[in-house]
Amino acid sequence: MVETTRIELLVNGERLTADVEPRWSLADVLRHQLGLLGTHVGCEQGVCGACTVLLNGEPARSCLIFAVAVADGVAITTIEGMNRAEGMTPLQTALREHHGLQCGFCTPGMVLTAHALLTREPEADEGRIREALSGNLCRCTGYQFIVDAVAAARPAYRKEEP
Amino acid sequence: MAEQAMRPQMMGARVARVEDPRLLTGQARFLDDIQVPGMLELAFVRSPYAAARILDIDTGKARKLPGVHDVLTFSDCPYRLWQRTEYQVGQPALADGGVFYVGEPVVAVVADNRYLAEDAAEAVRITYEPLTPVLEMRAAILEEPRRVHAGAENVFFHRSHRTPGFEQAFADAPLHLTATFRLNRQTAVSIEPRGTAALPDPASGRITVYASTQSPHRMRSDFSEIMEIPEHLLRIVVPEVGGGFGMKANTYPEDLVVVAAAIKLRRPVKWVSDRMESLLADVHARDDIHDVEVAFEPSGRIVAVRDHLMADGGAYPAYPFSGAVGETSLAARVLTGPYHIPHLATEIDCTYSNKMPLGAYRGVWGPVASFIQEGIVDRVARRLAKDPAEVRRVNMIRPEQFPYRNAAGAVYDPGSYGESLERALDLIGYEERRRLQRLARESGRYLGIGISAFVEPTAMASSEAGSIGYEACSLRIEPTGKVTAAMGLGPTGQGHETTMAQVIADQIGVDLQDIVVLHGDTDSAPFGGGTGGSRSGPIGGGAALVAGRQMGERLKTYAAHMLEASFDDIELGNGKAWVTGVPSRSVSIREIAEIAYTDVKRIPPGLPIGLELVARYLPTRSVSFSNGTHIAVVEVDPPTGLVSVIDYAVVNDCGQLINPTIVEGQIHGGVAQGVGAAILEALRYDDDGQLTTTSLMDYLLPQATDVPRMQIAHLVTPADGEGGMKGMGEGSLIASPAAIANAISDALEPFGVLVDTLPVTPRDIIRWTAQSGF
Ligand code: FES
Ligand code: FES
Numbered sequence: 001m002v003e004t005t006r007i008e009l010l011v012n013g014e015r016l017t018a019d020v021e022p023r024w025s026l027a028d029v030l031r032h033q034l035g036l037l038g039t040h041v042g043c044e045q046g047v048c049g050a051c052t053v054l055l056n057g058e059p060a061r062s063c064l065i066f067a068v069a070v071a072d073g074v075a076i077t078t079i080e081g082m083n084r085a086e087g088m089t090p091l092q093t094a095l096r097e098h099h100g101l102q103c104g105f106c107t108p109g110m111v112l113t114a115h116a117l118l119t120r121e122p123e124a125d126e127g128r129i130r131e132a133l134s135g136n137l138c139r140c141t142g143y144q145f146i147v148d149a150v151a152a153a154r155p156a157y158r159k160e161e162p
Numbered sequence: 163m164a165e166q167a168m169r170p171q172m173m174g175a176r177v178a179r180v181e182d183p184r185l186l187t188g189q190a191r192f193l194d195d196i197q198v199p200g201m202l203e204l205a206f207v208r209s210p211y212a213a214a215r216i217l218d219i220d221t222g223k224a225r226k227l228p229g230v231h232d233v234l235t236f237s238d239c240p241y242r243l244w245q246r247t248e249y250q251v252g253q254p255a256l257a258d259g260g261v262f263y264v265g266e267p268v269v270a271v272v273a274d275n276r277y278l279a280e281d282a283a284e285a286v287r288i289t290y291e292p293l294t295p296v297l298e299m300r301a302a303i304l305e306e307p308r309r310v311h312a313g314a315e316n317v318f319f320h321r322s323h324r325t326p327g328f329e330q331a332f333a334d335a336p337l338h339l340t341a342t343f344r345l346n347r348q349t350a351v352s353i354e355p356r357g358t359a360a361l362p363d364p365a366s367g368r369i370t371v372y373a374s375t376q377s378p379h380r381m382r383s384d385f386s387e388i389m390e391i392p393e394h395l396l397r398i399v400v401p402e403v404g405g406g407f408g409m410k411a412n413t414y415p416e417d418l419v420v421v422a423a424a425i426k427l428r429r430p431v432k433w434v435s436d437r438m439e440s441l442l443a444d445v446h447a448r449d450d451i452h453d454v455e456v457a458f459e460p461s462g463r464i465v466a467v468r469d470h471l472m473a474d475g476g477a478y479p480a481y482p483f484s485g486a487v488g489e490t491s492l493a494a495r496v497l498t499g500p501y502h503i504p505h506l507a508t509e510i511d512c513t514y515s516n517k518m519p520l521g522a523y524r525g526v527w528g529p530v531a532s533f534i535q536e537g538i539v540d541r542v543a544r545r546l547a548k549d550p551a552e553v554r555r556v557n558m559i560r561p562e563q564f565p566y567r568n569a570a571g572a573v574y575d576p577g578s579y580g581e582s583l584e585r586a587l588d589l590i591g592y593e594e595r596r597r598l599q600r601l602a603r604e605s606g607r608y609l610g611i612g613i614s615a616f617v618e619p620t621a622m623a624s625s626e627a628g629s630i631g632y633e634a635c636s637l638r639i640e641p642t643g644k645v646t647a648a649m650g651l652g653p654t655g656q657g658h659e660t661t662m663a664q665v666i667a668d669q670i671g672v673d674l675q676d677i678v679v680l681h682g683d684t685d686s687a688p689f690g691g692g693t694g695g696s697r698s699g700p701i702g703g704g705a706a707l708v709a710g711r712q713m714g715e716r717l718k719t720y721a722a723h724m725l726e727a728s729f730d731d732i733e734l735g736n737g738k739a740w741v742t743g744v745p746s747r748s749v750s751i752r753e754i755a756e757i758a759y760t761d762v763k764r765i766p767p768g769l770p771i772g773l774e775l776v777a778r779y780l781p782t783r784s785v786s787f788s789n790g791t792h793i794a795v796v797e798v799d800p801p802t803g804l805v806s807v808i809d810y811a812v813v814n815d816c817g818q819l820i821n822p823t824i825v826e827g828q829i830h831g832g833v834a835q836g837v838g839a840a841i842l843e844a845l846r847y848d849d850d851g852q853l854t855t856t857s858l859m860d861y862l863l864p865q866a867t868d869v870p871r872m873q874i875a876h877l878v879t880p881a882d883g884e885g886g887m888k889g890m891g892e893g894s895l896i897a898s899p900a901a902i903a904n905a906i907s908d909a910l911e912p913f914g915v916l917v918d919t920l921p922v923t924p925r926d927i928i929r930w931t932a933q934s935g936f
Pocket of ligand 1: 040042043045046047048049050051052062063064
């Protein structure tokens, strides 16, 4: 069998260990070693954005990163880490209310990308939202209701400011 | 009033989807999320040649690699799609002595995981003797440079049709024009790739196949027929499906191989396509050429259209639906669109080639027919120097002409043809746009307005989902009064769990959250047709409605008996049945259910034990036509060749709406795909038959910044079937490529441009505008 290395990852606030081959992508390790199946793989070419996770709050494509290359102490957030104990976040609720998803395959990546945007720029306008989401492909929705939902979630992010 | 308030109308309400929470929180389970202990993964070795004989396959080295369980060739999986007689050739599950397109599955490797399976796939040695590939459609039709399959003519489907008196009418018309239209290959590109997992159950001898498919029952029949597995030993389960758009309606060679491998190894086996495989080997669509001649009058009235429709079907007819046949034969039936064009002559040739088979992609024939028909109308307008809106008015089918039989014999049920055009012109502010366009031109900017009026044949007796014309719904009220419905649909994001529950809720008077709609599991769902051809709303919804109504009648019979009232005085709502005008004389559905299942002595005479039934709904019409108008506004930048779609209006009439928000979502998605179809997406084969667009960096999908904000208005001309619904899943992609193409033509009118090829690329625009001497 191929040699594996033991690595430690900080995922959704928890320290998790996995035995991985050096060539395994972070997406595959999250999904198949750690059981975090909400991270989706749509292309493995770095184009579709379905595999988006947050690394220290910044969107990153987990299909393009080797799990062994994630530096020590980097905080990884997956869709499973977005859920509040009491249910969905205001962003997720807005996506539901505005019908911002159909098949839902692109949705975890959209949620994380939009969350990172609004965390940084709670005033983002429509043009800015479209630009920030332009690396996340959705084949179902035509984007309009996603954009509407992200715009509707802005107040929730304003409140969280100090 | 009080009683009305007790009965919220779910039909037509903009309710949020029950599917969403699991999808939004990463808890939904798609095909690649199916993992069971001992599961093996499969990888394919695919043909690197467009056409070649296979001289030798050496799997020795691959078999010895770590973690490899088996290496399969055709002899391990000796099945062919299309064993029936419709076409002379059927694709083998794995190549049988030769390869016919790049990407054709040749060998399958089964290993502990996908990484190891791919390592071993690379170690398989295959010796090929390359042949001259057949790649050019017109030449292929003439059997040049050779036959694709030695034993079969290249033209595998030919048909012609001509209205009586065509030649005379054509010749008598004072004006004529000719045009050739070309649609380049495109494909659906669901963001979730295709995949299949097969799990044999040694205890029962059954096999469960998880499949990312739109037609679970059809797929079960396919495995049963092709692989001779008794149908009752097969279970198809469709997990969450990340988009299908017609492409997941087929049964593919890969599906057969996964099932054969699982049976052979007696282990669970899974295969999930990677993106390169998807672009190579998901069915392609839209490889068509149309040679068109049009006869018309100075008024703009179009008298006759002649069209030679050609489609490149690829190496094999896709199973069970050849996209080439669908795109041509059905395009020929709706080629006159919403216009009263009395004469039509069509001739169809579908040819084999050394490319991926053509299958279904949303709209199938619709985007093709619409591109031709709207292109014709704009050419007539251009020639006569008339406003394109005016030429549409002149030709539009008038309300008093319904039911309208078009020149190909298709019968349109009533729609809002002229009205949708006028509403769309209002919505976009047509006259004002024309004024702004003139102003912009003066300052060297090229704005264009493109109109596309469309018809959408829906709810057809047969479609890419199969030829089952009905849909079925089983409905069970559980002993506690909760409701379980099961249907044979294969949703891929359309929200059927919500819309079907809306339909049922009104009929039996329970809250939406008390209904669960199961689908996509052949063990729980009654036999039905599946999802495709915009049939789930009208036919599936019709079945849900009939089942709900029958259950509602049973509940009323109970209530009438228990409340000592007459059946006709019972109303249902809010989980209760009560006597009209006396809300206090009521019984809850839960109480009725208790009697039905446990206190059975109290069941009213003549009713069976339990609250369970199956209803099937077969519409009386074999097709129902939705309609509407799209208008696109674009700006074209000649120096860079870039097109931006800056505004967009849609007026849509799909009869009665179950959930307008979901309808609008479908429209948005289809228009976005139309942006791709019009200006971005093309699968390109080079002169050797190599597909050069094998990543999403080469095959460009519309991004959030490419798609305009759309305004939508609904018109409602109810269908005469159950519930009055018409289908609507495809109209948006039927109309939008033509709208955008026409807008580009309109923008570049000063250069004499009339778009005849999709997609329009920046290179095309630079070439057209640089040459014209402006
Ligand atoms: S799967 Fe990572 S970008 Fe598509
Ligand atoms: S909802 Fe299907 S890809 Fe976005």
